[in-house]
Amino acid sequence: MAxxxxxxxxxxxxxxxxxxxxxxxxxxxxxxxxxxxxxxxVPMRNRGRVDITRExxxxxxxxxxxxDGFTGIGLPEKEQxxxxxxxxxxxxGTVKAGRIEIQGDQRDAVxxxxxxxxxxxxxxxx
Numbered sequence: 209m210a211x212x213x214x215x216x217x218x219x220x221x222x223x224x225x226x227x228x229x230x231x232x233x234x235x236x237x238x239x240x241x242x243x244x245x246x247x248x249x250v251p252m253r254n255r256g257r258v259d260i261t262r263e264x265x266x267x268x269x270x271x272x273x274x275x276d277g278f279t280g281i282g283l284p285e286k287e288q289x290x291x292x293x294x295x296x297x298x299x300x301g302t303v304k305a306g307r308i309e310i311q312g313d314q315r316d317a318v319x320x321x322x323x324x325x326x327x328x329x330x331x332x333x334x
Contacts, residue, residue, distance in 0.1 A: 256280065258322050259332040260315050273315050275308040275322060275329075293321045 259277045264270065275293075278286060283303065290308045294301045297317045301310040310318060319329035 253326055254328060255326040256328065258327045258329050260318055260322075260329050261331075261333040262313055262315060270311070271313050273310045273313060273318055275310075275318055276306075278306065278327075289321070289325060292325075293318050296321050 256279045257277060258275050261274050261276070263272050263274055283306075286303050286306070286308060290301050290303050290310075293308065293310055293314070297310055297312070297314040299311045299314065301308065303309070308318075315331060319331070322329045
């Protein structure tokens with residue numbers, strides 16, 4: 209019969225497998241590089257106001273969140289923003305007539321993503 213491991217307690221669980229290791233032969237850590245004293249985080253530039261509304265009319269009773277009023281950005285950047293919003297919300301969306309339309313009532317998530325992109329989201333309508 210094989211030797212059995214005692215379960216009555218015995219030695220504590222304080223066995224450290226790394227206790228016998230030492231730092232001999234290892235390279236020293238690189239010196240810490242101090243950050244310049246005048247370096248401050250770059251503030252996000254204000255890219256303009258974007259209205260966020262919730263619409264139901266003409267959509268068969270379905271709720272859609274619409275972000276409108278973008279100035280100074282083209283269709284490729286709007287599509288990129290729409291992809292970020294869709295990923296954050298976990299729902300579908302599209303860009304129609306220069307507006308980002310997201311399925312469902314997702315106003316808070318849309319506002320958060322637009323604020324991270326440097327826009328100033330404003331909840332418009334009711």
